[in-house]
Amino acid sequence: MSHSMTRAGQIEAALLASLQESATLQDSAVIQDSQVQGVTLCAAQSRKLPGMSGTGLIERPVSWVALAGFMGTGKSRIGWELSRALALHFVDTDKLITRVVGKSIPEVFAQEGEGYFRACEAEVVQRVTRLEHAVISLGGGTFIHEENRRTLLERGPVVVLWASPETVYQRTRHSDRPLLRVDDPLGRIRSLMDERESVYREGTIHVHSDGRPSEELVEEIIERLWGWQGGSGWPPSQPLLVSDRATDGRASD
Ligand SMILES: Nc1ncnc2c1ncn2[C@@H]1O[C@H](COP(=O)(O)OP(=O)(O)O)[C@@H](O)[C@H]1O
Ligand SMILES: O=C(O)C1=C[C@@H](OP(=O)(O)O)[C@@H](O)[C@H](O)C1
Ligand SMILES: [Mg+2]
Numbered sequence: 001m002s003h004s005m006t007r008a009g010q011i012e013a014a015l016l017a018s019l020q021e022s023a024t025l026q027d028s029a030v031i032q033d034s035q036v037q038g039v040t041l042c043a044a045q046s047r048k049l050p051g052m053s054g055t056g057l058i059e060r061p062v063s064w065v066a067l068a069g070f071m072g073t074g075k076s077r078i079g080w081e082l083s084r085a086l087a088l089h090f091v092d093t094d095k096l097i098t099r100v101v102g103k104s105i106p107e108v109f110a111q112e113g114e115g116y117f118r119a120c121e122a123e124v125v126q127r128v129t130r131l132e133h134a135v136i137s138l139g140g141g142t143f144i145h146e147e148n149r150r151t152l153l154e155r156g157p158v159v160v161l162w163a164s165p166e167t168v169y170q171r172t173r174h175s176d177r178p179l180l181r182v183d184d185p186l187g188r189i190r191s192l193m194d195e196r197e198s199v200y201r202e203g204t205i206h207v208h209s210d211g212r213p214s215e216e217l218v219e220e221i222i223e224r225l226w227g228w229q230g231g232s233g234w235p236p237s238q239p240l241l242v243s244d245r246a247t248d249g250r251a252s253d
Contacts, residue, residue, distance in 0.1 A: 007100070007120070007123060008123065008127075010100045011096070011100055011123060011124060011127050012127070014096055014099035014100045015091070015096060015127060015128075015131075017099065018090075018091050018095065018096055018099065019089050019091070019134075022083070022089045022090045022091070023089065060086045060087070060088070061086075061222060061225035061226040061228065062086075062156060062157060062225050062228070063088065063132060063133050063134075064088075064131065064132065064133070064134055064135075064136075064155065064156045065082070065088075065135055065136070065156060065157050065158075065159060065221075065225065066128075066135075066136040066137075066138055066152050066155075066156065066157070066158045066159070067079045067082070067135070067136065067137045067138060067158075067159050067160075067161060068138050068142065068143035068152075068158050068159070068160045068161075068200065068203055069140065069143075069160045069161035069162060069163075069200060069203075070140050070161075070162070070163065070168060070189075070192075070193050070196065070200070071140040071168060071172055071177050071179070071180065071189075072140075072163060072167070072168035072169075072171035072172040072177075073140075073161035073162060073163045073168065073209055074161050074163070074171075074209050074214065074217065075092075075137040075138060075139075075140070075161055076092050076094070076095075076137045077214060078137075078161060078209070078214055078217050078218060078221070079092065079135050079136070079137030080092075080135075080137070081214050081215075081218050082135050082218050082221055082222070083134075083135035085218050085222060086135065086222070088133050088134055088135050089131070089133055089134040089135070090134070090135050090137070091128055091131070091134055091135070091136050091137070092136075092137040093121060093124050093125070093128065093136065093137065093138050093139055093142060094137075094139045096124055096128075097117065097120045097121065097124060097139075100120060100124075101120065104176075105117070105139075105176075105177075105178065106176045106178050106181075108120075109178035110178070114178075118141070118145065121139060121141070121142050121145075121148070122145065122147065122148055125138075125142060125148045125151050125152060126151060129151050129152060129154075129155040129156075138152075141179075143158065143160075143199065143200065143202075143203070144196055144199050149199070149202060149234070150234045150235075153202070153203075153204070153232065153233035153234040153236075154232045154233070154234045157204040157205060157225060157228050157233070158203045158204050158205075158233065159203065159204065159205045159206075159207060159221055159224075159225075160200050160201075160203030160204075160205070160206050160207070161207055161208075161209050161217075162200075162206060162207065162208045162209060162210075163208070163209045163210050164210050165186060165189045165190045165193055166186070167209070167210050167211075168189050168193070169185060169186045169189055172185070172189075173185065179192065202233075202236040203233075204228065204233050205221070205224045205225070205228065207220055207221060207224070
């Protein structure tokens with residue numbers, strides 16, 4: 001990216017490239033949001049009718065949704081699959097930042113520092129919450145920062161994916177997450193998850209991912225989104241109770 005461009009301009013250009021890519025990969029050319037000549041199908045139904053999802057006869061529970069949660073819970077993968085199921089654009093904020101800065105996430109952390117990464121993340125949140133027709137996969141730390149959380153929850157539903165520390169460890173051990181580059185990654189996962197858990201609980205819908213295939217998760221997310229009442233999720237309505245923080249409580253909202 002050119003140095004003469006402002007970061008906002010760089011984000012705009014990178015976003016455009018991401019959206020073009022996501023549209024190119026879209027398997028249906030024209031998707032209508034609601035009724036088409038009196039015929040509507042919800043996304044779940046259309047997936048049971050092969051061929052129908054490409055015809056534009058599709059109705060979605062939402063036209064914008066974000067995925068939050070700890071590293072390795074599946075935000076990037078499930079977000080992508082959810083975007084295909086709902087025929088929406090897909091934006092992964094980490095990939096967007098990689099495009100904007102021209103460096104991988106580990107390089108951004110090592111060369112620019114975490115503070116720089118968090119500043120990019122905050123700007124990207126401001127931009128992606130103004131998008132229409134998109135599934136947004138956040139980085140694991142994005143939702144932790146209050147201003148990001150407020151902006152996201154005012155925009156639309158935030159689905160939080162959960163997994164046990166052991167599952168996160170298995171899913172991330174062969175990848176390069178800068179925050180897990182330590183002697184005892186499982187211990188680090190446990191302590192960081194503990195630190196962040198109460199904040200993740202401010203999300204709109206909570207889905208546990210341990211031992212569950214992605215198709216099942218996408219299906220559950222879509223069903224839960226149909227049941228979502230709408231409205232701003234900010235400020236969080238329920239004060240957090242200590243008993244709510246039990247491990248079993250993570251799967252429900
Ligand atoms: N439900 C799942 N079951 C098995 N593996 C999964 C599941 N969700 C994600 N993964 C895998 O775990 C790894 C981390 O997933 P990713 O989507 O990058 O997580 P995140 O974006 O939350 O860090 C990837 O290899 C991905 O394919
Ligand atoms: O939890 C975090 O603070 C981070 C999570 C990562 O994203 P994923 O959750 O997609 O791995 C990435 O944004 C960065 O390494 C920091
Ligand atoms: Mg990710």
